[in-house]
Amino acid sequence: MKFFFLYSFLNFLGFSIYLQSCPTNEEKELQEVIKDIDSLLSENPTESNIIPDISVKMGSSNGKYINESNTHLLIFGGGYSPSGNQVSLESNVKYFYKIRERIGLKNAKAFTFFADGKDNARDLQFFDPSYSVPKINAVLAELFGKPQSIRYQYRSNQLNPNGASSLSSIDNWFKQRKKALYPETNLIYFTGHGGKGATKTPHDTTAYLWSNAKLKVSDFVKKLDQLPQRQSTILIMVQCYSGGFANILFKDGDPKKELSQHPRAGFFSTIQTRVAAGCTPDIRSENYKEYSTSFWEALSGVSRTGQIITQPDYDNDGETSLMEAHSYVIIKSNTIDIPIKTSDILLRKYFPDAFSAKKDNSKETNVFKKYLPKIFKKNEGNSSSENNFRLEELSRVTLLNWAGDEEKAVFLGLSKILKLNDEIPGIEIKSLQENLKKERQAIEKKKKSEVDQKNKFRDELRKKIQKLYPEISNPHHPVTTSLISSSKKEQILELVNQNQIWQKLTQQVKKIGEFENQRFMIEKKEVKIMRIRRCMENIVLTHALLENGSSKQKAYFKRLVDLECNVPQNQ
DSSP: OHHHHHHHHHHHHTOOOOOOOOOOOOHHHHHHHHHHHHHHHTOOOOOTTSOOOOSSOOSSOOSOEEEGGGEEEEEEEEOSSGGGOBHHHHHHHHHHHHHTTTTTOTTSEEEEEETTTTOOSOOEEEEOTTOOOOHHHHHHHHHHSOTTGGGEEEEOOSSOOSBOSSHHHHHHHHHHHTTOOSOEEEEEEEEEOEEOOOSSOTTOOEEEOGGGOEEEHHHHHHHHHTSOTTEEEEEEEOSTTGGGGGGGGBGGGOTTSOBOSSOEEEEESSOTTSOOSOOOOBOOGGGOOSHHHHHHHHHHSBOTTSOBOOOOOTTOSSSOOHHHHHHHHHHHOOSSOOOEEHHHHHHHHHSTTTTOSSOOTTSOOHHHHHHSOTTOOGGGTOOOOGGGSOGGGSOHHHHHHHOOHHHHHHHHHHHHHTTOOOSSHHHHHHHHHHHHHHHHHHHHHHHHHHHHHHHHHHHHHHHHHHHHOGGGGSTTSHHHHHHHHSTHHHHHHHHHTGGGHHHHHHHHHHHHHHHHHHHHHHHHHHHHHHHHHHHHHHHHHHHHHHHHOOHHHHHHHHHHHHHHTOEEEOO
16 A cells, blocks of 8 residues: 555656646536535545545544634725726625625624725726717727726725725734734735736735735735734735735745744635736626635625525535635636645645656655655666656546545536546546647637737728827827817718728627637636646645654644634634
8 A cells, every 4th residue: 555655646746737727607517516516525436555544634624713702804905006996806895794794703803904995086996888988989999099998987985994905004903913912813805916926036926005005925924923823814815926925834925934833824816926817897796706706605605696605515514614615716716716725835845846847856865765665776677757657647536535525525526527537537637738728729829810800900090090180199189189079080980980991890809809708718627727736736745744744744734724724603
């Protein structure tokens, strides 16, 4: 058995996980998948050479609760400016407050900092599909400006927050929290925009605050460090590059440094190198597809549109933990996101080279010495080359036997969505990924052709109009403004309609949209592939930790997982 484990684990060590991703939508099929997961979880696969389940199971709720009486909520976000403060961000905060009682946090002490705060200025951008834009404005925006933003409107946010989303507001909140005398829990929810880390510090990503202020991971950790160790902190962050904030586990937020002793955990919409889904000015809430939408509905049992949701309970303990809500998001959400949690990051801290394609196993590195058994001697015909140990050789049965309840649910759920049936899923996944990539590239090529044709029509119309009115490229020029408001606009509309060029241009725009939708559908599956591969990694790494990790590593990991498995509950 031990031989098999080491063989399978080393197969994983040599595999590179480099993939790309993107968005999508399949609601009915997904609902069927979610309904089937419970029955799939009841399967008990067996295989003669599989290591039996270990006595200590990681990843299941074990009796810890987030009690509203000693929980403090910090909700902050919104945009960095009115043009970046979409109505969906406001709606996210409204939704949280709507379901707050259902998740057992009605009476928790809450502070909300959003955009410009209580200022009456129009800080929020929205799009109303019923809003009619005069044709002349739409034409000129398509030819000389930004056709999409011409339909955006602005108003003041309706949250009546405690203050603006600013560094000073956050600092004041932390000043109060560090005075706490008793063990308490901080639940921090950020819904806004984020930025990449620098080339040399990709982990140090950014959350944007109002007036283009920046809150970096490294700066945020300094604020968290002010809190006494008797306080636990749990983050839910849904901005682009949010995964960088999972590094709150480390001193200065740097994964190269030692682990912090403060109890911290978090759930993030995507990895530190990718943008996230969710920000839209569209007022129709049924179109809001982002991490926290699925996360809160899993915990509350009701969607933001009022639909009753079957809550996930993958360990069958009658409750929905934070980790189960996170797993539900990974399975259900049709977005560009690759959601992660803090324990994912910790596992990769302990095994930094586990999935590196560049690692040379021919050298007796520390990893080689630690995991290669004595029977693998260089002169016995058993090669240690990474090419002989691939992910494709790890069986479905092995993964299911090693997996905890939540990871098992993710693996089974995504396998069903992706229609994976092979006993060795890695082979099927790789083949599917390659086929999808080819299909996406073919569609992108067709789309580019249509874009080129659209641009030809656009340039032709531009020349015709500029020949009569050279000033029109400047939207603020008096001639331009007079054209829009005077009878001369009819002359322009007549000009663009000659030879049906405007009609042809709009047809091209429609074709481009259709190809973009097709690309989007394909990339949805590509994202699912990235999610299931990460799930498989987590399964292998957790098993490796439990089999070979030090007692100190196991203890830290267990404390973190326990925190992630907390259950909000009325007390």
